Amino acid sequence: MSLVSRNIRDYLRKVRTHRNVSVKNSPAPDLMAAACPSRDVLRRLTGRWGMLVLWALAEGPQRFGSLRRQVGGISERMLAQTLQGLETDGLVLRHDFGTVPPHVEYALTPLGHEAAARVDALLGWIESSLPRIAQGWNG
């Protein structure tokens, strides 16, 4: 048993006593409601590829192929689908130069940059915290 687990009782008591009473006071966020339209946005954003694509675009506009190479493991099909979803929510702008051969660039909208900032914070945390997270996987 890990050190954390041994102290679980103490830990739970500490957290409980520090719990503010706002649980009952403040109404449950809309996202907690099963029918909230935010759920759709959440799913398009947090699908298997959404946040990774947004993360990649945070560095600057990119073409389809470049994006596909940067996001490891994504198929053409899923990249196209993911980009369309992000476009639906106004996070990504698609610009077709109309040339032959095709040249299409994807860029974050101002709204997309706002989202990307939050995504950056989360993905960056996961990455930098992986050693600590992985510690629990073996013991």
Add this chain to the structure above:
Amino acid sequence: MSLVSRNIRDYLRKVRTHRNVSVKNSPAPDLMAAACPSRDVLRRLTGRWGMLVLWALAEGPQRFGSLRRQVGGISERMLAQTLQGLETDGLVLRHDFGTVPPHVEYALTPLGHEAAARVDALLGWIESSLPRIAQGWNG
């Protein structure tokens, strides 16, 4: 030895030896690599229910039933499964009081609180930005 464990080992070695080569001035994030174990963490966190459960727990420890009522639309099956996933990554602690009838409480670990802070930022943004996002849905 599990496949995951082997991946972790490889991953940690790569990190130690600074194997990754950056394309631009900022290095390509490891999460962009298809084989990065962070991808597993990301998927457990950004599954359909992960972030919502984390969000709910951010307010304080809760029992299984309470959690289920707060997160609208989640089934017992998926709540149990989601909580186990979050436990795997050391974000959530499960404490079974061992009583009859059963009394089990779930709480965020310190690591979970760090994650929840990022999740809060993202979900909160989605919620508050929904009006602007929805504007693009019609015109």
Add this chain to the structure above:
DNA sequence: CAGTATCCGTATTGATACTG
């Protein structure tokens, strides 16, 4: 109360082939 076991339909995804 807090789950687990099983069944089964659906959604998501990958592979492959094809197009302008």
Add this chain to the structure above:
DNA sequence: CAGTATCAATACGGATACTG
């Protein structure tokens, strides 16, 4: 280059029944 179309495999998730 930047996609789309189609099919097949699988992962996901809900409903129901059951347990200590």
